[in-house]
Amino acid sequence: MADLFARCRSWQDYRRALAAGDYTYYLPTAERRGANAVLADGREVVMAGSTDYLGLSADPRVRKAAARAVADHGPGLGGSRLLCGSLSLHEELEARLAAFTGQEAAITTPTGYQAGLALAGLLDAGDTVYADKLDHACLTEAVRVSPATLRRYRHGDTGGLAAALERGSSRDSGGAPVLLTDGLFSMTGDLGDLPGLADLRDRHGARLIVDTSHDIGLIGEHGRGAPEFLRVEDRVDLLVFSFSKSFGGVGGAVAGPADVIDYIRHRSDAVLFSAALPPSATAGALAALDVMAEEPWRRTRALECARMLRDGLRERGIPAQGGPGALLTVPMPDERTCRRYFLDLLDEGVFTSAITPPAIPHGAVLRVCTTAAFTDDHLARILDAFSAVERRRGGGNGGDDGSAVPAAGFATAGRAAT
The missing domain is CATH 3.40.640.10 (Type I PLP-dependent aspartate aminotransferase-like (Major domain))
Known part of the structure; x- marks a missing residue:
């Protein structure tokens, strides 16, 4: 007779990511510092993954x-x-x-x-x-x-x-x-x-x-x-x-x-x-x-920050994508590269979101969100972090071989996360 839990014990994705040192999910933060910073591993990092677009959680x-x-x-x-x-x-x-x-x-x-x-x-x-x-x-x-x-x-x-x-x-x-x-x-x-x-x-x-x-x-x-x-x-x-x-x-x-x-x-x-x-x-x-x-200025500021960040990334050769809202994505060549890029950005003091299946049908993207609480200094820190990671990775847009990352097309079935 089959054991219901057998599939759980044989599932290795989580264990492989842990062993490789590129697990990026359920990372605990010890403290929130306003609407745009958290304390992670004993240091303050810019929170650029939260969808708290108007910064109201800290109001x-x-x-x-x-x-x-x-x-x-x-x-x-x-x-x-x-x-x-x-x-x-x-x-x-x-x-x-x-x-x-x-x-x-x-x-x-x-x-x-x-x-x-x-x-x-x-x-x-x-x-x-x-x-x-x-x-x-x-x-x-x-x-x-x-x-x-x-x-x-x-x-x-x-x-x-x-x-x-x-x-x-x-x-x-x-x-x-x-x-x-x-x-x-x-x-x-x-x-x-x-x-x-x-x-x-x-x-x-x-x-x-x-x-x-x-x-x-x-x-x-x-x-x-x-x-x-x-x-x-x-x-x-x-x-x-x-x-x-x-x-x-x-x-x-x-x-x-x-x-x-x-x-x-x-x-x-x-x-x-x-x-x-x-x-x-x-x-x-x-x-x-x-x-x-x-305070309608909050939505104006969040959207302005998204535009400034998208333009700044593109000026650095990073193909940031997005629409009229306050989130943008950077396509990655594969899931592992996406997770490692996330960790490299975290090392530089910026917390983003590594998005992989099943949150998207296939491929991988980094998602970056802006909030009304971002200052120009926060935006500069995010852009500097991306620049530092690009230099570390050889000047590409996320690929280990330095190649550019193609724009991702999500046309097949999948489930979208929050």
């Missing part, structure tokens, strides 16, 4: 609100929202989120991942969901645990999606077509083609659901994210987003029509069978909304 107003909520309500509520864990704080936050996003209603979840999973409660047998192959893992997981059919299209290939929708219409089973996409993709930094998707929505009577985790609070005239930035807010049916990016906290939400949110509230397992969003996270998100409204 004293957000921290004070979170601490006050713990004092008033404790660290947890001992139950689900449905039964005994609902607070007036939750209702206040949901009303504020609905107003901020221009939707009728919202429902909060303990994590951003669960916000994506909550979509499963909407889906039924016969429904077909068309998802970009670089959509966040929580979105495709929601479809997989539902009775619906998942069809994935090449990243950004709206033309291929249009053909798939036409084929689907010819064999329509009576279910509802759903278009599922990130607003700003977390592994590439580019925007989803929301105008093109909105046109397909209208043509095929589909619903368009957008994960705005990496763009809400950051882009658009009022910081409402990619739908506002691309002027298609009135053609997006449902929003999903996380509080662990621009809100500087933890948790997530789904926002949309009131009857849809009520249905999710009562029919989605990810909402029904989970403990409530902790009071501290709820109050922190409320305070974050206040700061976003009062």
